[in-house]
Amino acid sequence: xxxxxxxxxxxxxxxxxxxxxxxxxxxxxxxxxxxxxxxxxxxxxxxxxxxxxxxxxxxxxxxxxxxxxxxxxxxxxxxxxxxxxxxxxxxxxxxxxxxxxxxxxxxxxxxxxxxxxxxxxxxxxxxxxxxxxxxxxxxxxxxxxxxxxxxxxxxxxxxxxxxxxxxxxxxxxxxxxxxxxxxxxxxxxxxxxxxxxxxxxxxxxxxxxxxxxxxxxxxxxxxxxxxxxxxxxxxxxxxxxxxxxxxxxxxxxxxxxxxxxxxxxxxxxxxxxxxxxxxxxxxxxxxxxxxxxxxxxxxxxxxxxxxxxxxxxxxxxxxxxxxxxxxxxxxxxxxxxxxxxxxxxxxxxxxxxxxxxxxxxxxxxxxxxxxxxxxxxxxxxxxxxxxxxxxxx
Numbered sequence: 001x002x003x004x005x006x007x008x009x010x011x012x013x014x015x016x017x018x019x020x021x022x023x024x025x026x027x028x029x030x031x032x033x034x035x036x037x038x039x040x041x042x043x044x045x046x047x048x049x050x051x052x053x054x055x056x057x058x059x060x061x062x063x064x065x066x067x068x069x070x071x072x073x074x075x076x077x078x079x080x081x082x083x084x085x086x087x088x089x090x091x092x093x094x095x096x097x098x099x100x101x102x103x104x105x106x107x108x109x110x111x112x113x114x115x116x117x118x119x120x121x122x123x124x125x126x127x128x129x130x131x132x133x134x135x136x137x138x139x140x141x142x143x144x145x146x147x148x149x150x151x152x153x154x155x156x157x158x159x160x161x162x163x164x165x166x167x168x169x170x171x172x173x174x175x176x177x178x179x180x181x182x183x184x185x186x187x188x189x190x191x192x193x194x195x196x197x198x199x200x201x202x203x204x205x206x207x208x209x210x211x212x213x214x215x216x217x218x219x220x221x222x223x224x225x226x227x228x229x230x231x232x233x234x235x236x237x238x239x240x241x242x243x244x245x246x247x248x249x250x251x252x253x254x255x256x257x258x259x260x261x262x263x264x265x266x267x268x269x270x271x272x273x274x275x276x277x278x279x280x281x282x283x284x285x286x287x288x289x290x291x292x293x294x295x296x297x298x299x300x301x302x303x304x305x306x307x308x309x310x311x312x313x314x315x316x317x318x319x320x321x322x323x324x325x326x327x328x329x330x331x332x333x334x335x336x337x338x339x340x341x342x343x344x345x346x347x348x349x350x351x352x353x354x355x356x357x358x359x360x361x362x363x364x365x366x367x368x369x370x371x372x373x374x375x376x377x378x379x380x381x382x383x384x385x386x387x388x389x390x391x392x393x
């Protein structure tokens with residue numbers, strides 16, 4: 001997610017066909033919940049649950065995230081099959097007359113217009129990922145994990161960067177701190193891009209927490225919006241003050257225009273001939289990106305006292321290493337890097353295309369920093385020898 005316009009003149013990038021971890025197949029169901037003879041959603045709400053802030057058309061079940069009226073809802077759900085994560089059926093079955101849970105978007109934050117925006121038709125139908133904020137497995141050494149509980153303000157763990165100045169890429173959106181653009185729902189972080197009546201609003205979050213250690217592993221499970229003119233990203237920059245691009249940028253997940261391609265990137269130079277080799281990227285086609293979440297990880301180990309040597313980095317998708325790189329000389333220490341999560345719209349990377357009216361959700365769960373990658377540092381060493389380096393842009 002560069003600070004400068006797209007990838008001007010970039011050459012064709014190395015692209016690996018990768019389908020991610022397989023998900024067991026399960027019967028497709030209506031985007032508006034199970035039929036009357038099936039158990040209610042595990043997200044079913046108790047009676048008297050407030051309705052969606054956008055309302056729902058007659059005889060239509062509201063979207064879990066408050067879809068606007070008179071449009072087909074996107075009913076976004078995620079993750080592995082229910083039998084892998086959910087409680088026994090008799091523990092969560094709800095009466096048929098119960099309402100579907102609605103998002104925690106305050107009424108005063110609704111878009112103020114006579115008619116709510118149409119809902120884009122790009123939202124997936126799948127099952128939710130495992131609940132967050134549960135005790136990690138014994139072998140998992142977590143040293144930071146933010147709460148995405150609805151009672152926790154987004155601002156407790158992130159700062160909202162705001163503005164509509166184009167962000168170096170001629171982007172269209174205005175980043176706000178409005179609860180309509182970023183909120184917690186069902187122990188997940190939702191960054192929502194809204195397009196309505198010619199206005200484009202979204203959120204750009206930057207973590208208060210930095211990596212803070214000379215080596216470790218950052219991971220998150222992501223279900224992105226996939227649509228023309230949409231550019232979601234989960235990436236890192238050094239803490240303020242910093243200078244781009246010399247201090248470095250790490251892109252863990254980013255995709256644009258609904259192409260279902262992830263770009264694992266490292267940047268530490270400008271987009272010109274002199275710095276052409278200061279951009280490394282590996283692309284992976286995730287054919288089910290709009291339907292299934294994927295887990296994106298980043299491991300780093302930074303050395304000291306070795307002349308001309310800084311350390312190494314590995315990028316992962318669903319536990320599989322997909323790119324490696326040496327830490328470039330002159331960049332900031334990785335322990336000073338922070339997380340950014342945002343949804344941009346339009347701009348040079350999207351080739352000037354803009355999204356249609358509606359809402360576009362980037363859903364993040366199980367975000368955490370660990371002392372070591374899965375399998376430990378021994379597995380990191382093994383993976384290093386077989387993982388490809390990023391190619392210059």
